[in-house]
Amino acid sequence: MVTYQYRCPACGDVDVRRPMGEASTQLSCPRCGAGARRVFTGPHTRLVAPGLVAALDTAGASAENPQLVTSVPTAAGPPRRPAHPLHARLPRP
Ligand SMILES: [Zn+2]
Numbered sequence: 676m677v678t679y680q681y682r683c684p685a686c687g688d689v690d691v692r693r694p695m696g697e698a699s700t701q702l703s704c705p706r707c708g709a710g711a712r713r714v715f716t717g718p719h720t721r722l723v724a725p726g727l728v729a730a731l732d733t734a735g736a737s738a739e740n741p742q743l744v745t746s747v748p749t750a751a752g753p754p755r756r757p758a759h760p761l762h763a764r765l766p767r768p
Contacts, residue, residue, distance in 0.1 A: 681711035
């Protein structure tokens with residue numbers, strides 16, 4: 676859903692949420708019913724979820740200034756999956 680902005684001569688600016696690409700150039704004002712014209716605005720970035728903003732900022736900072744590794748990671752290795760019980764019945768070399 677996208678927030679589109681319309682300007683009603685009586686009510687002023689009115690925000691309407693519609694699926695992307697389904698905004699008409701005019702619609703009847705949801706408050707008073709008068710004809711409202713669509714106003715083209717910048718994207719409403721303030722409506723982005725705060726967690727997404729933090730993730731995008733972190734990704735951007737990592738791309739510009741990646742953290743350096745200063746020591747060798749411990750040899751934990753990948754997590755081992757438990758063996759399937761039927762593997763014990765497989766022929767051995
Ligand atoms: Zn109106």
